[in-house]
Amino acid sequence: MAVIVALFVLALIWIPVSAVSLSCSCHQNWTHVLTTDANGVVTFGSKTDLISAAMTGSDVRIYMRLWVNYYTSVQNLHTVGDNICGQALFHIGKATWRTFQDNAYWWFLNVCTTGSVQMMRYYVGKHVSVSTNVGTYQMKWFVRYTDTCWQLAYQHDSAGNGLQGSLEMLRSAAESGHRVKLLIGDMSVEPDEVRIRGAHVNAIILSKVLKDSSNIKEFDSEGVWDWSIVTTTGTQTTLRLRVGEAIETTGSRVTTTTAVTWFIDTRPWRKVLAHDEFGTVTSGSKAALTDAVMQGARIRYIMGIDEIGSITIHKADNIDISGADIGAMHVRSVSVEKTPRSTAELRFKTNPYWCFTMAVTTGFVDMSRWTK
Numbered sequence: 001m002a003v004i005v006a007l008f009v010l011a012l013i014w015i016p017v018s019a020v021s022l023s024c025s026c027h028q029n030w031t032h033v034l035t036t037d038a039n040g041v042v043t044f045g046s047k048t049d050l051i052s053a054a055m056t057g058s059d060v061r062i063y064m065r066l067w068v069n070y071y072t073s074v075q076n077l078h079t080v081g082d083n084i085c086g087q088a089l090f091h092i093g094k095a096t097w098r099t100f101q102d103n104a105y106w107w108f109l110n111v112c113t114t115g116s117v118q119m120m121r122y123y124v125g126k127h128v129s130v131s132t133n134v135g136t137y138q139m140k141w142f143v144r145y146t147d148t149c150w151q152l153a154y155q156h157d158s159a160g161n162g163l164q165g166s167l168e169m170l171r172s173a174a175e176s177g178h179r180v181k182l183l184i185g186d187m188s189v190e191p192d193e194v195r196i197r198g199a200h201v202n203a204i205i206l207s208k209v210l211k212d213s214s215n216i217k218e219f220d221s222e223g224v225w226d227w228s229i230v231t232t233t234g235t236q237t238t239l240r241l242r243v244g245e246a247i248e249t250t251g252s253r254v255t256t257t258t259a260v261t262w263f264i265d266t267r268p269w270r271k272v273l274a275h276d277e278f279g280t281v282t283s284g285s286k287a288a289l290t291d292a293v294m295q296g297a298r299i300r301y302i303m304g305i306d307e308i309g310s311i312t313i314h315k316a317d318n319i320d321i322s323g324a325d326i327g328a329m330h331v332r333s334v335s336v337e338k339t340p341r342s343t344a345e346l347r348f349k350t351n352p353y354w355c356f357t358m359a360v361t362t363g364f365v366d367m368s369r370w371t372k
Helices: 017-021 047-054 167-175 284-294
Strands: 002-007 011-016 031-036 041-045 059-065 068-073 075-081 083-088 092-097 105-112 117-121 128-134 141-145 150-156 162-163 180-184 187-191 195-196 200-206 215-219 224-231 237-243 253-257 258-263 267-273 281-284 298-305 310-315 318-322 325-330 336-338 346-350 354-360 365-371
Touching: 031 047, 041 047, 047 059, 047 075, 047 083, 047 141, 059 083, 075 215, 105 215, 117 215, 150 167, 162 167, 167 180, 167 195, 167 200, 167 258, 167 310, 180 200, 224 346, 237 346, 267 284, 281 284, 284 318, 284 325, 310 325
Parallel strands: none
Antiparallel strands: 002 365, 011 267, 011 298, 031 041, 031 141, 059 068, 059 141, 075 083, 075 187, 083 105, 105 117, 117 128, 150 162, 150 258, 180 187, 180 258, 195 200, 195 310, 200 224, 224 237, 237 253, 267 281, 298 310, 318 325, 325 354, 336 346, 354 365
């Protein structure tokens, strides 16, 4: 189902200053911290250093030799004893290094410092497995350290009581375009979408596939998305749906409370454009935004949507330039709604759908909504 709407109340578009000036230490080279052989034996660096960096919010990337030299980022990380495992999820199967398969399928990776790599494949749009295999590979792990790029902004217990930092610091940073990361138990993850409702921050996490309950090195054999919304009130709603399906079953949705540590990136993001719902510029300029995009800047934008009563922060997954205007596409969102009797929390809609958004500097927003 495709739905076209015009919902901009305000658009604020941010770029990292260093994308233009290259003056920020966060944009220096990534640090190679660990190499393991196919049996997980360390041949360079330290697993302890990798785990310490990951559990304090650092970005992590991996390299391994498949049929090509393969580099990818991981969307979430879990520790297991002296090892750590990460999921790299947003891949579509290819026929060659430069072409897709005729029948598109998700290609999920679960990689561990033990050398174990599980690959699970499901067709897009239907819950049908293509294949699953487990192998062992030599891997290199790279990090971008927290101390220069990330800082603890807020920590609360499972009841939402503040322990460290400031909720206002977290909320203000998110509203100013900064990236956010969460540490929940033994998991470090960056949310795919951030929404601010009332005085609180909601992190929507979609980049996670359910793992086997007895073996963190493998996916659950059913192929299940493991989505969650985490709020600074301490509430966490988890929704599990089989890949390719949008129908909830008994036990699919669970609401609990959890302690969370929230990190923000310290890059000096700069607001380059603000406009109203008609595309009228209220600060900055479209030309400055276009120039930044042409120089390779990453874009984050903020918009208000009346039907939910929240402020939404999106990363632009890809960008088009048409004349004086820019369209920013965001694809990692699903349908959410206000939680009844709460002024802060959001929850997944029943039988949720993917919500792809194209936000344009004319003030126009196209939302295309699809089940499966």
